[in-house]
Amino acid sequence: MIIIMEKGATEEQIEAVIEKLIGLDFNVHRSTGAVHTVLGAVGPSELVDPDEFKVMPGVMECYRVMTPYQRAARAARPEGTRIRLAGEREGEVELGGTRVVLMAGPGSVEGEEQLFRCAELAARGGAKLFRAGGLRAHLSPASLTGPDADSLRLMKRAASTFGMFLVGEVVEADSVGIVEEHADVLLVGSRNMQNYPLLRAAGRARRPVLLKRAPAATLQELLVSADMILDAGNPDVILCERGVRTYGSYTKNTLDVTAIPALHKLSHLPVMADPCRAAGRRDIAPALALAALAAGADGLLLDVHPDPSKVLAEGAQSLEPEQFLELARQLRSLAAALGRSF
């Protein structure tokens, strides 16, 4: 920990800080500059809140040297994490390598026929992962229902019929088990990024976990949540940027493209992006999808629907079939230009 004393801090104030640090088992090094005295403290930083020192008289700033996440940090695996999925019908997919991985599917499930048409469409666009949301809860949250075995089985069948792996959302610690039984990847949505019981349950699962960033989470908070999953024993976490909340109102959220190269520097985990949910409108989403790929995303999530304008809710963010297939072509050509495959 590094503590910078204010200009004009008294000797007494400095001593009080040193004493407190020593009482907390830190070794303290003091360096007296022309203007500021700076204290470097080595000790149990992970247990001490730097804010505790900020409120002491005479203290100007206090920084913790250690990041609050360890396992998710780049230094823990400098070469990067690659996550492999393999299946008989699905073949092999690797997340975190040179291939860009496409995940696609409908925002919500309306029925079996729609589900299979969505899956066929997703596969035609090159998706390797299929994601079918539940009936989502924005407009009428009470109607949100957790996953049941029947619908999971159906989704799995839709996915594997077209050679894709299934991604299933988990919203409660209790239901991780049933989702894990049918889905190949577990998705923790942005509303649950700090649902600690759920993160721990996902950490005990044997499936890779796609962890979506909450709309106001810092990169550090996202990585602390990832750490919790890693810490519980699951080494396969995929980070996903899906838009941050800003003062802008043209789109639902503001896709934080900067997070993609930043997370690659801070962490060894693969990074995906969700341009459809970030934009909330299908006329803007394709530009964001191309941007996220250009910025270095390892994969993309896209909402697709055979006829999104007929959907009552969550349709605005879903791509139309032609639009999706055209975007897939552009993504392929962009990936090639960047020396990656798709």
Next chain:
Amino acid sequence: MIIIMEKGATEEQIEAVIEKLIGLDFNVHRSTGAVHTVLGAVGPSELVDPDEFKVMPGVMECYRVMTPYQRAARAARPEGTRIRLAGEREGEVELGGTRVVLMAGPGSVEGEEQLFRCAELAARGGAKLFRAGGLRAHLSPASLTGPDADSLRLMKRAASTFGMFLVGEVVEADSVGIVEEHADVLLVGSRNMQNYPLLRAAGRARRPVLLKRAPAATLQELLVSADMILDAGNPDVILCERGVRTYGSYTKNTLDVTAIPALHKLSHLPVMADPCRAAGRRDIAPALALAALAAGADGLLLDVHPDPSKVLAEGAQSLEPEQFLELARQLRSLAAALGRSF
């Protein structure tokens, strides 16, 4: 729903919007202005996402006339909601009336002695509600443990020994039952503001629920979450502002004092504020507490500790005993000046 067409929108584009509205069972009123055509649509607005129209060609803007929350809206109870607690040793407390209610307690529980000293201190400052956090999870999230019957019993004893009601945090739907058994008020923390299974469970409980706003939640999102609790049958929800995330970095969060009068206009539910958690530092928190009261808060949450500078984590936001008692005096005098009691 109101749809404003772009300047220069073609007749075809207008017709397409009208047709879609009619297909969704809306009655449409068209008014053609000098520059813009405006469509007013009456129908099942709660089922339709206005964004779906924003992406149609020729559409400039689309507004939903109805708020997505109903039960929490001021119109549902124009006179305001008052929540009463009564106990043998605790007497009576009313939230939402002219008296300002103080809730206080330690950020985390370190042991029985500390707990009782905190409770005594809280009561001396005039607190009617006692809140004792668990060991919180910022620095080392894995150490967060759920509530167990023993510690709840202990907390309840500490609270009632000094004539206060107990507030207990719930973090999982499963554990609402056990908390409800011992605590008088259930607290849903800001990280769980959109944990829908938990909200529904709290809605089925027979205790008032204190619902904390997430640091990037809009007022509307907070009220949608409150609606979900009300909708499940629990009429007693207390809203709590605890700081929003901005670009500022001097304090942990930025207390959104504006939210207090705004929530009073939008909703009939009582509104509390949590200045300690918002500031994250005890040198700034008292000014925010006074500000929140002046802005019309029905109650305040304060973190207190007999010796906060000795605490390893979460201490920086806890008030010192003298500071707390002095603040309580100022709050009392401020309340009187505003024609309220304390």
Next chain:
Amino acid sequence: MIIIMEKGATEEQIEAVIEKLIGLDFNVHRSTGAVHTVLGAVGPSELVDPDEFKVMPGVMECYRVMTPYQRAARAARPEGTRIRLAGEREGEVELGGTRVVLMAGPGSVEGEEQLFRCAELAARGGAKLFRAGGLRAHLSPASLTGPDADSLRLMKRAASTFGMFLVGEVVEADSVGIVEEHADVLLVGSRNMQNYPLLRAAGRARRPVLLKRAPAATLQELLVSADMILDAGNPDVILCERGVRTYGSYTKNTLDVTAIPALHKLSHLPVMADPCRAAGRRDIAPALALAALAAGADGLLLDVHPDPSKVLAEGAQSLEPEQFLELARQLRSLAAALGRSF
């Protein structure tokens, strides 16, 4: 400057940083922790951008020890700055002392009669400073016109007729001279907080300068702008918080009440608040005015108008006469409760 190397930084990377620091005339102290190597560097920090080190390989973080502002810092005048105005008809006013100073006036000038009615109203409410905006520029910016001698003379007459000092806005370096001739205080609006030529011109003026924070400025940026005025020779700068831009939409901006105690800690300059412009709506502004005073503001700016609902633009944020006088009463009683006068 303090530079923290990443876990796993190589000796070469550390050496490169040290070499660069030495080349920039820093003295470097190296301390090697169990996990991180930390370099403390004493030297010409004010000339060096810490970001330059952040991009070097192996560097995790870099902090500058010095604040980028000096003269505005609390340490430069620990006892605080008090700004005195004295006039024959106006009496004496002191900003930064125990008295709360009220500044009031119309958002825009519509004519001589309205101006005098506004001034009378302001004075009845206890205002010591009168502020009359020009015709403001939000809705039709082209109509903004600079100050001319005639209207300044008129405003001055309105102010002094009712025993108040005049506050006049400056928008161009060139027109500082003419405003200074008639007004007692110069106002630099939030849109000009970083208009450097204007700040320098205000710094050469012999009148106190009220400097409004831009809606997305950090406290540090505000203080750097204040420094520029102080540096040009003008010792009398008043800081003014007027709302920051957040994702909230119920009010025009979000009044950052936290900034008031924070600026008092960081700086010796008086701090005012502008709740009307922050809220943009007169039904919310009074609660914010009370909150700002409770948080420790040295003064308040209020927009008043004899009949604001008749105003085409900028009327929504102006208080109605009765509302203003009632608020003034509440502010007086609040100030007394806090041990201050008004």
Next chain:
Amino acid sequence: MIIIMEKGATEEQIEAVIEKLIGLDFNVHRSTGAVHTVLGAVGPSELVDPDEFKVMPGVMECYRVMTPYQRAARAARPEGTRIRLAGEREGEVELGGTRVVLMAGPGSVEGEEQLFRCAELAARGGAKLFRAGGLRAHLSPASLTGPDADSLRLMKRAASTFGMFLVGEVVEADSVGIVEEHADVLLVGSRNMQNYPLLRAAGRARRPVLLKRAPAATLQELLVSADMILDAGNPDVILCERGVRTYGSYTKNTLDVTAIPALHKLSHLPVMADPCRAAGRRDIAPALALAALAAGADGLLLDVHPDPSKVLAEGAQSLEPEQFLELARQLRSLAAALGRSF
């Protein structure tokens, strides 16, 4: 204007709104829904602030139908604006067409030799526009000096020696004339986006104006500022996204890639992006440059320097020579993949 009355608004309240609208020369259409009464009002919307209605009793929401900018709106020129520059040595450049235009140069000028080396480097990377900043003001704002004829002449010579046009920053209305004499494009920096006297002066100039978005400006505010330039007679405005202020701290600002497609929809003006200033660090800027191009930017601004790590200030955001040339190659290949040239 559209006004939505609250559920439960009284007939009196509705009448008061109608009366006020009629008094302001609006024609009012009333439609009474099951829950809400909605008033559509056609009239002088551009003169009336919708907030004035929001504060009336019984009003829930009020929307203005017209955008506050007209000339910059897409509808004013649906085919899009193309801005052409032509010179003997520089050839022809078109902004807003299929070719991606590169603008490059040093963040600050250190001397003649550095200037020419930067220009040579910029030209090698394919830049058609050369931009040389003054000594910038972040760290020591007092040192910012306006442009003088000598340095402008020098910059112009550097630009044209290598076949590029010169971009010169204007910071005061008074100095627009001299910059215009030597530079081919005028740049209005983000700190001056709402410096109205400067915008009007730029609007009277005969050179295209590159208008940078302020770090907290909405798209609407940017377009209002553009309107002011267009309105003063200058038809050639180029919009530039350069990062918005968010709670993120890894980079200086957060590049708002979404703004690029959004501005293309809202406006006919060309849109550039400034990834170096947004990121503030050269290790992240290239990923953002690629993302901005993929999102549809008409051009890019890049900071380059022959040896940025030697620069005391503003160096961290400048690309190193090899990095710049490599990025130029990637941009070229990306542009080709997207069916554009470079």
